[in-house]
Amino acid sequence: MLNRRTITLNVNGEAHELEVEPRHLLADALREGLGLTGTHIGCEHGVCGACTILLDGESIRSCLLLAVQAEGHEITTVEGLGDSNHLNFLQQKFREHHALQCGFCTPGMLMTATELLNQRTSLTERDIRDALSGNLCRCTGYDHIIAAISEAIAETSGAGP
Amino acid sequence: MTFEVMRPKYVGARVQRKEDPRLLSGSGRYAADxxxxxxxxxxxxxxxxxxxxxxxxxxxxxxxxxxxxxxxxxxxxxxxxxxxxxxxxxxxxxxxxxxxxxxxxxxxxxxxxxxxxxxxxxxxxxxxxxxxxxxxxxPAVTDANLSLTAQSDFLHPEHGSNLLVSRNFSRGNIEQAISEAFRVVSGQYRFTRTTPVAIEPRAYTAEWDRRLAxxxxxxxxxxxxxxxxxxxxxxxxxxxxxxxxxxxxxxGFGGxxxxxxxxxxxxxxxxxxTRSVKYVSDRQEDLISTTQAFDQTVKAEMALDSSGRILGIRASILGDAGAYSIYPWTAALEPMQIAGFLPGPYQVPSYEADVQVVATNKTPSGPYRGVGRPGACFILERLIDKAAKEFGIDPLEFRRKNLVQPDQFPYKTGSGIVWDKSGFIECLDLAAEVIDYTTLKDNRDAAKAAGRWFGIGIASYAELTGLGSRMSAAPGMPINTGTESASVEIDATGSVIATFGTASIGQGLETTLAQIVADEIGVRPEDVTIVHGDSAAITHSTGSYASRSTVLAGGAAHKAGKEVREKLLKAAGFLMDCELLELEIEDGVVRQPATNKVLSFKDIGRAVYSEMGRFPLALRQELDLRATSFYDPEFGTTTSATHIATVDIDPETFEVRVLRYVAAEDCGRVINPQIVEGQVQGGVAQGIGVALMEEVIHDPQGQIFTASLVDYLVPSAAEVPSIEAVHLEAFAAGTIGGYRGMGEGGTIGAPAAVANAIADALSHLNIDITELPATPERLFRLVTTANQEKA
The missing domain is CATH 3.90.1170.50 (Aldehyde oxidase/xanthine dehydrogenase, a/b hammerhead)
Structure with a gap:
């Protein structure tokens, strides 16, 4: 299993060349290969959602994709949102609503919510809860996360939550 | 020295968390990073x-x-x-x-x-x-009862049996209480095994420093x-x-x-x-090797007099410790805590508990959020509801009558725990008011009359938090965990740095401790740098568990912060040539209100450390802007709460939906209302998981069936209702700052409240909920059996 190949990953608008084995998970390539440790690995079987990233704007589990499969696609990770001195709109909503505690599930939550936000449609609380049901959080009980996302959607879609 | 900040500006305020910018931008540093x-x-x-x-x-x-x-x-x-x-x-x-x-x-x-x-x-x-x-x-032993009676194939043959702990508590005359009781209610309860499931799996990176070896x-x-x-x-x-x-x-949650x-x-x-070495567990490893929780069978009976007052409780507790007695908490932790907290917040004159803990061929068990108390609360609150039903008294009234009354504090329970004054009755009343209990009962009756399986469940509990050196976090354990320290200093640049031994595991300690230091010294929380979670930064600490960090580290922060403020004022008073009492400090600036004299912390820091000539020699010898304090709350303090839940059960699928959830609690003085609310909501969500879906299942050979998150279910946003957390401060706590610990409470009350609501929804079938989680399969069996008995 030592056949390595060089691939190019487009991450957060930047092209990165790195050497991987075909079996390497995208999540591992992002974290170990590119040092983008904001993408967290919580289960490695696609259930917890912590490793959610956007692939061409769609949320996917980076633990269920091989790094080689991501070649030629646009990847967005949490590092592609605002940095700690310049939180983006959604990150600020999370902060205002205390929508995170330990922060481990947070990057995945943010990426799933970014996808929702980009759809620019109004959603009910029930819709948001269902849309987030693939992202597990063990700290918050979800209320504050729902509040942050509801407000963000309401303010961007022009419709009430 | 008093610890009442004259005009708290930040303690009590919804200050945004200091840790958030890094965690929201993927810039945190977890062990695997x-x-x-x-x-x-x-x-x-x-x-x-x-x-x-x-x-x-x-x-x-x-x-x-x-x-x-x-x-x-x-x-x-x-x-x-x-x-x-x-x-x-x-x-x-x-x-x-x-x-x-x-x-x-x-x-x-x-x-x-x-x-x-x-x-x-x-x-x-x-x-x-x-x-x-x-x-x-x-031969594997996976059943605690079989482990107890086993004659051979012991896990640890040197002990000659699988029994690791055997203890008895008693107070008053329980035999007499039971024999003279007007009614005795009883049951055998099973609190199945769960596992903490922090979303971060366990990870350890040992970094080798070649230079310093x-x-x-x-x-x-x-x-x-x-x-x-x-x-x-x-x-x-x-x-x-x-x-x-x-x-x-x-x-963390104890795992x-x-x-x-x-x-x-x-x-x-x-x-x-002589190289750095890293280990990161995957989820399967985490599910089978992180310490698991609960796993007890408890037989309990409650004796009552003719007016429905509790005369006594007797219990026998069999705990399944798994394969080892873990460090430092020991195998005694969970089952002994059940025995300790089974009398709950009620007046229980006579009490006896028998505890046995056995080794089995399962993952070692250890602390989990609430430790023992979620189980104790479940058992006790089921008995309370059964008794209320026997006497035909409303469950809320039954509790009000039997709770420790405001004039009875300090109250020593049957297990020897002493409750200090806390809002037992006040929380009950507040929860009832917020949920509008009277209307809710009417709605329930109407729903049931229409054939819906709708129920209301109440759970009241009390917990000891912020344990000091006179109480053990785990009975008999090898280390005392009664103190924490705070070191506060103003450095040569005028920056405030506060160092603690506790660890932040998501509960926002960097923010709440900064709020305390900010108020004591007179700066903004964002200007306080918090150092924590580093064993090299402090002389001694244990860490964050048992709802202790805010009480102990917060208390120490008040002490050290006050001392630094006094030193700062002394230096400023000399530099400004005025009486100390005339000076005010706000947002990092010292001023004499009557004059235009102003000095920033930066000015004072520079003067103290780099312009010593400005001070007389005698003052120079003693003038530093730093202090270290330890705080030991001795016994700890009592946090209390009442939770009320409503559930609806689908008669086709037997799925339980939690519709409303109100938690009213007295955790003393609130440092940050948003953080307190988040802790309660998160705790309740975990408790709902315990009540409805979470269970580690072993087959008789000891293989784990629940080794993935597809098989071990934790609540998602779709299953957890909106949780209303309300707070009251009934009586001042005796701790420095008036804080009571509150990180675990939500998980303690929720399994009982949900179980009681399910039993209420199925009251027409007279079903007792004795085993959690109340999965659709368990409820189907209970309802089927009840219908067969009826027919």
Whole structure:
């Protein structure tokens, strides 16, 4: 299993060349290969959602994709949102609503919510809860996360939550 | 010295969290994020057998695999280090030898047997697959009752039985109370095994410092101090040779507060190989090897007089500890806490509890959010509801009548725990008011009349938090956890730095402690730098668990902050040539209101450290802007709450939906209302998981059926309702700052409230909920049986 190949990953608008084995998970390539440790690995079987990233704007589990499969696609990770001195709109909503505690599930939550936000449609609380049901959080009980996302959607879609 | 801040500006305010910008931007540093140069990676081969003798281990093939640096087994480790024992002062208690890798025998599925070190994790896992082990299977014991009566094949043969703990508590005359009772209600309750499931799996990176030849362990731990002390002992190192860092930790809930074999293994290997060594568990490993929770069977009876007053409670508790008695909490922790807290917040004149704890071939059990109290509350609150039903008294009224009344504090319970004044009745009333209990009952009756399975459940509880040196976090445990420290200083640049030994595991301690220091000194919280989770930054600490950090570290922060403020004023008073009482400090500036005199912290810091000539010699000798204080709350303090839940059960699918949830609690003075609300909501969500879906299931051979998150279900946003958390401060707490701990409460009340609501929804069938989680399958069986009996 030592056949390595060089691939190019487009991450957060930047092209990165790195050497991987075909079996390497995208999540591992992002974290170990590119040092983008904001993408967290919580289960490695696609259930917890912590490793959610956007692939061409769609949320996917980076633990269920091989790094080689991501070649030629646009990847967005949490590092592609605002940095700690310049939180983006959604990150600020999370902060205002205390929508995170330990922060481990947070990057995945943010990426799933970014996808929702980009759809620019109004959603009910029930819709948001269902849309987030693939992202597990063990700290918050979800209320504050729902509040942050509801407000963000309401303010961007022009419709009430 | 008094600790009432005159005009608190930040304590009590919704201050945004200091930790958020880094965590929201993916800039946190969890143990798996640390990437030391040329780090090696460990894969652990774990036992597939619940109970077996190790006949032989062949590592030759593994050693020859690509990238492999080293492969070690239990025997290789045994010649290099000492086993650890979780000792106890408890009479008759039997400790178990804790080796990082199994020697001779394996005792649970998931027990570490061999560690492979390779240049990357994929290669380490490849080599792991090439290890050959020959086992001789032994009969596995997975049932606590069978373990208790077993005559052979003991897990730890040196003890001659599987019984690790046997204790009896009694107070008053329970025999008489039961024989003279007007009514006795009873039941046998089963609180099944669960597991914490922090979203961050356990991870440890041992960073080797070549220059200083010493170790830094980046650990996903709640207790860096405990781990540092234990590793120093096991590896025979002095304190400075090993530093334990817990920068960001992805949730703990009790699952990251014990010493783990992998922590010893990575440190041992890093020292041996003089290279950094990293281990990151996957979810399956986490589900089978992180300490699990609960797993008790409790027979309990409650004696009542003719007016419905409790005369006494008698219980016998059988706890399943799993394979080992873990460090430092011991196997006694959970079951003994059940015995300790079973009398709850009620007046219980007579009490007796018999506790037995046995070893079984399952993952070791350990602390989980609430420790013992979720089970105690479930059992007690079921008995309370059954008694209320027997007497035809409304469950809310029944509680009001039997709760410890405001004029009865301090109240010593049947198990010897003393409740200090806390809002027992006040929380009950507040919860009822917020949920509009009277209307709710009418709605329930109407819903039931229309054929819906709709129910209301109440649970009241009290917990001891912020335990000091006179109370043990785990009965008889080997270390005392009664103090925490705070070191506060203003440096030469005028910056405020506060250093603590506690670890932040998501509960926002950096923010709440900064709020306290900010008020004491007179700066903004964002200008206070908090250092924590670093064993090298402090002399001694244990960590964050048992709802203690805010009470103990917060109390210490008040003490040290006040002392630094006094020193600062002394320096400022001299520099400004005015009386200290005339000075005010706000937002990092000292001013004399009557004049235009103003000095910033920066000015004062520079003067004190770099312009000493401005002060007379005598003052210079004593003038530093720093203080370290320890705080020991001695006994701790009482936090109380009442939860009320409503549920609807689908008669087709038997799915339980929690519709409304109100938690009213008295946690003393609130430092940050948003953080308190988040703690309650998160705790309740976990408690709902315990009530409805979470269960670790073993087959009779000790194989775990729930080794993935598809099989072990935790609540998602779709199953958790909106949780209304309301707060009251009925009486001033006796702790410095007036704080009561509140990190665990939500998990304590929720299983009982939901169980009572389910029983209420099924009251027409007279169904008792004696076992959690109340899964659709269990409810289907209960309803089917009840219908058959009716027919």
């Amino acid at each position: 640390v990437q030391p140069t040329r780090a090696l990676h460990v894969a652990i081969l774990r036992s597939d057998y619940a109970h077996a003798l190790i006949r032989s281990i062949n590592l030759d093939l593994a050693r020859a695999m690509p990238g492999v640096i080293d492969v070690i087994d239990g025997e290789a480790l045994a010649s290099e280090l000492k086993p650890l024992y979780a000792t106890s002062r408890m009479p008759g208690y039997k400790p178990t030898a804790l080796w990082p890798l199994a020697r001779d025998r394996v005792r649970y599925v998931g027990e570490p047997v061999v560690a492979v070190v390779a240049t990357d994790r994929y290669l380490a896992e490849d080599a792991r697959a090439a290890i050959q082990i020959e086992y001789a299977a032994l 010493r170790l830094t362990l980046h650990s996903a731990t709640q207790a860096p101090g405990i781990i540092r002390d234990a590793l120093a002992e096991v590896l025979e190192l002095n304190g400075p040779s090993i530093r334990v860092l817990a920068a960001d930790v992805g949730g 990251k507060v014990s010493l783990y074999p992998e922590e010893v293994i990575v440190c041992f290997l890093a020292q041996k190989l």
